[in-house]
Amino acid sequence: MIEVQQVTKQFGAFTALEDVSFRVEAGEVYGLLGENGAGKTTMMRMMATILRPTAGNIEVAGFSVIKEPNEVRRRIGILFGGDVGLYSRLTARENIAYFGSMYGMDRTAIEHRIKRLSQMLEMDSFLDRRVGPFSRGMKQKVAIARTLVHDPQVILLDEPTTGLDVTAANMFRQMIGTLQAEGKTILFSSHNMGEIDKLCKRIALIHQGRLQYAGTLQKLREQYGMQDLDDLFMTVVEGSGR
Ligand SMILES: Nc1ncnc2c1ncn2[C@@H]1O[C@H](COP(=O)(O)OP(=O)(O)OP(=O)(O)O)[C@@H](O)[C@H]1O
Ligand SMILES: [Mg+2]
Structure with a gap:
């Protein structure tokens, strides 16, 4: 469970997020939708206790990011898209381990978990090679495995399919389905409407730091009488007056 409670984040005089509230339930894949600069990464950084809200609070798995950041950290896995920051001289297995x-896991637990993740992500063929020369998609798989190694309850995925080909993106979606079936709480950010539509029933739509909508995609479609998500997004954004 993630509960965002009237969160504002300022960087100096600039307001990146203003009075945003929404709630993600356990066993749910929730979409965080917004254009470049909307505040998606900033929101996830606060959930991950990397940044502190200027006002408001966030509860992750029942713990406050402000009062109990260590409890929060133990229970989350974060994956940021783009540059994934792996150690290029280490193998995939070593990076994950x-x-x-x-996270304080012992060797046996780590090996066990790596075996499972490697199967899930189809990484067996390159698990013991150094990651330096890996393709972007291969690196992304290692980064995903690293995010999940401690079996976190809450999973934050910030544009995770960037750089993945169609096959890998499909595999990734399947994996999200498995995690959802395990009862994990999953927050997935994207500016790709099609991607969100495939994975999420409920979304929060943020435009220039303000929440424009939180709820089911179905209801949003009904409200505006539109099926096409790109059209819908543009209409909501234009109607926001910002
Ligand atoms: N450390 C920082 N200092 C100052 N401004 C920041 C900082 N981090 C983010 N911002 C600003 O906050 C706003 C939101 O940025 P953020 O990275 O959260 O957007 P985003 O929705 O993740 O965008 P994208 O889709 O491009 O990844 C932007 O205007 C950005 O310049
Ligand atoms: Mg971002």
């Missing part, structure tokens, strides 16, 4: 040890 390193993260496991940072």
Whole structure:
């Protein structure tokens, strides 16, 4: 469960997010939708306790990011798209294991978990190769495995399919389905409407730091009488007066 409670984030005089509230339930894949600069990454950074809200609070798995950041950190896995920041001289297995040890997992638990993730993500063929020369999609798979090594309850995915081909993106979606069936709470950010539509029933739509809509996609479509998500998004954004 993630509960965003009237969150505002300012960087100096600039307001990146203003009075945003929404709630993600356990076992749900929830979409965080918005254009470039909307505030998606900023929101996820606050959930991950990397940034502190200027006002308001966020509860992750029942713990406050402000009062109990360590409890929050233990229960979340974060994946940021783009540059995934792996150690290029280490193998895929070593990269994942390193993260496991940072979470205090023992060797056996780590090996067990890596085996499972490698199967899930189809990484067996390159698990023991150094990640330096890996393709973008291969690196992204390692980063996904690293995010999940400690079996987090809450999973934050910030544009995770960037750089994945159609096959890998499909595999990724399947994996999200598996995680959802395990009862995980999953927040998925994207500016790709089609992607959100495939994965999420409920979304929060943010435009220039303000929440424009939170609820089911179905209701949003009904409200505006539109099926096409791109059209819908543009209409909501234009109607926001910003
Ligand atoms: N550390 C920072 N200092 C100052 N401004 C920041 C900082 N981090 C983010 N911002 C600003 O906050 C706004 C929201 O940025 P954010 O990265 O959250 O957007 P986003 O929705 O993730 O965009 P994208 O789709 O491009 O990743 C932007 O205007 C950005 O310039
Ligand atoms: Mg971002």
